Amino acid sequence: MSDSNSPKAAESQIPQGQSPSGLFRGRLGAIATMHRKEQVMAPLLQHGLEIETVIPTDFDTDVFGTFTRDIERAGSQREAARRKAEAALKLTETTLAFASEGTFGPHPSLPFLPCNRELVMLLDVEHGLEVVGEAVSTQTNFRHQLVTRVEDALAFAKTIGFPEHGLVVRIDPDTSPDPGIEAPIHKGIVSEADLVTAVEWAIATAPNSTAHLETDMRAMMNPRRMKVIAEATQDLVRRIHQTCPQCNTPGFDVTRQLPGLPCELCGIPTGLVRAAIYQCHQCGFQHEVLFPNGVSTADPAQCSYCNP
Ligand SMILES: [Zn+2]
Ligand SMILES: [Zn+2]
Structure with missing residues (x-):
């Protein structure tokens, strides 16, 4: 089982800005890895953003924390990815960097299942951009x-x-x-x-x-994890191509989900998602997508009136 965190909204419901290609085409992007993650990340980034990629030499990502807990990771998964990307920018003297960070633990909605959550970040200091892609998979051998x-x-x-x-x-x-x-x-x-x-x-x-x-669990020792990193990289490229219809900033994405999907039987609002709010983190432009999960009514089993 593999799933993305973003709702599967009909593409046509999401307003689009201009293609972000002009922001990245021909640039050099550093991939912050020493565990051969570039094997899966580089081809996807090169093709998806029309960039060249470089790996910093003598890059020790273990100082940012390891899975074997001999070095504890400080801060959130996103902060850890950002620190790696910033270090890669310094080492390569580029303005564009990518970093990935993984966690292992119980699945957020199915706590008895172990899952691997991978995050891949783009950090572009030239345009002041930070965009994150994600993938969650239960196909993990974390044991x-x-x-x-x-x-x-x-x-x-x-x-x-x-x-x-x-x-x-x-x-x-x-x-x-x-x-x-x-x-x-x-x-x-x-x-x-x-x-x-x-x-x-x-x-x-x-x-x-x-x-x-x-x-x-280091990527080059773990083909299952490598596959999830590839999925997170694909998700990142997809999100970068989703641009704000007002200011064309990449990363126009769901920031909030609103509950209230009406019950199929009685019409009373349930706790299930009725709408997704897309918001631009640059100019604040908002757009509401109704029924982002492709259903307009909820199963009465989820209704507090029909199934108290
Ligand atoms: Zn009902
Ligand atoms: Zn905007």
Whole structure:
């Protein structure tokens, strides 16, 4: 299952400004990554915005936080993406940069399902623009397990798609042999031999003889995540092409959804979405799209009068 956060409004209902091509065509955009995200991002951005792309050399995105929690991420997902983009601008001396940031956790509406939310940002200091694309997917292998035997580690590896998807092995962080010293973390394991060595090391070293295994969520170690980053990049390009009908600024998009979809049976307003408000963050122009989810009445099961 994969879904976008924006309602599927009929394209014809959304007023359009001029094409944003003139703002970007021929420019150089830096992609802030050291985990080979450019493999999926660069072709989509080059084609969608008619730009060239460059990867900053010696770019260490791990200082912005890692999934293995050895470095905590500061601030929101959007702030983290912005900081990466700003760092890439500095390193490459460009005025256009792209950065992505992912999170893993329970699905916002189906809390029992793990999900991967990816955000891809365009930061254009020449035009004062910040536009964000998103994708949410439940096709994620974000998992961890404690094992005391190598066989159990191999069995776990099988369930997460190893070795196409990489693994991380360490000592259980709560039982470090010396609390003052950070135990080493073995990341990017993609061969059975390396996995066995790392698990044997952890079992031998940990006071509780237990190895902590987790899926390596860095993009180049995780094809499923890479696919969601590609979807978020496509969403970004789509949003950039949605321009304000009044001032032509890219990123004219839904800022609010209004409830009140009438019940099919009694007509009383329900909590379901009746309208989406598009607003330009540059000039403030607003446009209301009625029934953005393609339905004009609500199921009586959702009605507080028909189904109290
Ligand atoms: Zn009703
Ligand atoms: Zn505008």
